[in-house]
Amino acid sequence: MTTALLGLGTYRVRPLTLTETVTRAATDPATAWIDTAPNYLNGKAQPLLAPVLARHSIPVSTKVGFLTEQVVKDAMSDGALTIDDAEHGHCLSAPYVRWQCARNRTELGRDRLDLVFVHNPEHRASAPYEGLRDAFTALEAEAAAETLTAYGVATWDGFDTGTLSIPALNQLAVEAASTRRHHLRAVQLPVSLVTATAFAQALDEKGPIAQAAALGWQVYASAPLFGGELPHLATSELTTLLHPELTVPQACLLAAASCPGVTRILLSASTPAHWGQAQAALQQPAVPITTLRKVLDVLAAD
Known part of the structure; x- marks a missing residue:
């Protein structure tokens, strides 16, 4: 198993840190990706991105x-x-x-x-x-x-x-x-440990993620940390089960990136430091399917 690539989502990125975060995301040209929309940041996301995109072919x-x-x-x-x-x-x-x-x-x-x-x-x-x-x-x-x-x-x-x-x-x-x-x-x-319906289906090679992957489509996982709330919901025991050497946010991110069929994780990193931590997490081996099933079963029982 391999983990999904990391992409920068701009829905929650702070305007003041956008340029610096995009520049950090561009450090690996082979995998860099930016996800945006004309309504993000009250319609300002794309014009704010344009100058930094002119310097980086992302x-x-x-x-x-x-x-x-x-x-x-x-x-x-x-x-x-x-x-x-x-x-x-x-x-x-x-x-x-x-x-x-x-x-x-x-x-x-x-x-x-x-x-x-x-x-x-x-x-x-x-x-x-x-x-x-x-x-x-x-x-x-x-x-x-x-x-x-x-x-x-x-x-x-x-x-x-x-x-x-x-x-x-x-x-x-x-x-x-x-x-x-x-x-x-x-x-x-x-795709996250909270929004887990499609996640759980993919572990059994069923549902929209598996169906899209079978067609050769790219599958982009949004809100992998559930809008920043997941690290506050996950326990240290859960993190240890996923990867004992990672922080709670890193472990939750790695779990989503390990979902079979997901090709890219979109993270709205608020600072370049957060982006670096996410990059480090996704460099770890994928979480085994048996472990992912166990984690989702535990969460479903809570």
């Missing part, structure tokens, strides 16, 4: 879906957003998705986007697959125009609730691209 994943106040104003002015979608705060229409992709390129200072996630499609309470169909069609058009390398779906609870499934997403992408050689190549979902 792959970036961004998103489409959620609307900021400024995005609503600008997209409506450009005719890419309806009043109904603006009031809902979330949009996956083809015109808006293509507009947001262009804006993402501008804000990030990139001519081509590495990966664009459709952001929480379950936010659309009714018929999420209708929104996804529009989004996938637009993203396939972006790929055809060579302004996009790949796209994916980022969800919080879409797989747990049964709203989304890997086979259905794959079929939708086939239909959008009119070929099985589509550009849907990634999913992002929470």
